[in-house]
Amino acid sequence: MKAAFFKEHGGAEKILYDDYRDPVPEATEVVVRVRACALNHVDMLLLDGRFPPPEGLPHVNGCEVTGTVEATGAAATGLSRGQRVIIFPGLACGHCEYCLRGERTVCVRYGYLGAHKDGGYAELVKAPAANILPLPDAISFEAGAALPLAMLTSWHALVAQAEVRPGQTVLVQAAGSGVGSAAIQIARLCGARVMTTVGSDDKIEFARSLGAEHVVNYRRQDFVDEAKKWTAKRGVDVVVEHIGGDTFERSVSALTRLGKLLTIGSHDTHWGRVDLRHLYSKNLRIIGTNLGTILELRTILDHVVEGRLRPVIDRAFPLKETGAAVQYVLDRKNKGKVLLLP
Ligand SMILES: [Zn+2]
Structure with missing residues (x-):
């Protein structure tokens, strides 16, 4: 697949657009074909090295992803190929003290899609099946990608x-x-x-x-x-x-x-x-406070469908122009979210 990734830390000029290893789903994971991915401030910290990607370089940023189901692991049931989905970006272990208390955002092994794992500045991304929610038909891929983090x-x-x-x-x-x-x-x-x-x-x-x-x-x-x-x-x-x-x-x-x-x-x-x-x-x-729960994300989707909350999108860039999109955000030119479209 093609992805926008970086091999060394620095500014927008460090973003490369090239071939990258295809994500292979584990049994409980899903591969999603990315239709839209939003930029976030945390992406900038990962890029410039203030928050180096825990799994090392090269790394693909991108926490907020919508798309369609491309492939599912053997134990990932209930999802069909081509289904429209949105990815909840929080990754929790499910069995530490805090997960057992229901406080998964403070899991001792907490992570984000696009930070602790490769994210959505790519044609394909993988995530745990438990992090996948259906994207309602009334919400476009672009609008959906503006929701999961901010x-x-x-x-x-x-x-x-x-x-x-x-x-x-x-x-x-x-x-x-x-x-x-x-x-x-x-x-x-x-x-x-x-x-x-x-x-x-x-x-x-x-x-x-x-x-x-x-x-x-x-x-x-x-x-x-x-x-x-x-x-x-x-x-x-x-x-x-x-x-x-x-x-x-x-x-x-x-x-x-x-x-x-x-x-x-x-x-x-x-x-x-x-x-x-x-x-x-x-x-x-x-x-x-950081992030929220997957149930809260589902509640937000309901409010967006009913018109009570409006995803705020400034503009979209093609994935191959990710460097320009990153520079645009670094220059604080945006009013609302900036998106990448593969
Ligand atoms: Zn945990």
């Missing part, structure tokens, strides 16, 4: 972890990102009011179209001041944060008493400081 992570953070309630106020950092564009919609679906940040004015209308009531350009405005103004000095109930550093540190200051800071990534830096006085005196909670 939408799922935001859903799990806001619904399961923060338990956002109608009438609450939520600050979502970086509306233009996959996580941000998903989080705005999900917070609105929960009945919350939403403010968000953007890095350029051309993203303001986009953020409003997703349901944000107040949009702040963080290059010109102070988002903590704006959060205070927007809430009549009170502060917001929840912040969705995935940037790290100064954004993380200042997000704490935007919270009201009993507020929750959801940290679901560290796109700029893995480090962030906390003013501990705010943390204890206001009874704040900092909640780390």
Whole structure:
């Protein structure tokens, strides 16, 4: 098969498009013919070596995949060749302490498709049969590929972890990102009011179209001041944060008493400081969270079919132009998800 892969770490120029070993399914695995694969921030960390692929190089990125069933292992039942599917990207062992508690996202051997295994920047990809869900006919391959990581992570953070309630106020950092564009919609679906940040004015209308009531350009405005103004000095109930550093540190200051800071990534830096006085005196909670469950992904598919959630796609590139797609994301030109189409 053809794949876009890398043999050494670096920037977009390290992506090669060439022949690559065909995936061979184990008994409980399925090979999927990729129809669409979305890019993610984690792909950039794998590429530049900040998060080197655990199985070494060469490596194929790509966590968010839709396609059709191409081949099934002997013990992978219930799936037929050609069936439209979406892959749940979380890989868990199923028998460690945390898996047995039902908390598979903190499995001691946890991994992602496209990180711990070769992913979907390819014509074919393999995954455990247990990770395969039917893709409803009403959802295109392109729309489906925008869901499994960003939408799922935001859903799990806001619904399961923060338990956002109608009438609450939520600050979502970086509306233009996959996580941000998903989080705005999900917070609105929960009945919350939403403010968000953007890095350029051309993203303001986009953020409003997703349901944000107040949009702040963080290059010109102070988002903590704006959060205070927007809430009549009170502060917001929840912040969705995935940037790290100064954004993380200042997000704490935007919270009201009993507020929750959801940290679901560290796109700029893995480090962030906390003013501990705010943390204890206001009874704040900092909640780390990653991905979600396959059941939550199925719930998201239902909401998309019914039109309550909208996958946000910026543009698609042909698989052979993966290098250009990666550079486009590194340059932060995208509003929503960028896709590869084999
Ligand atoms: Zn486990």
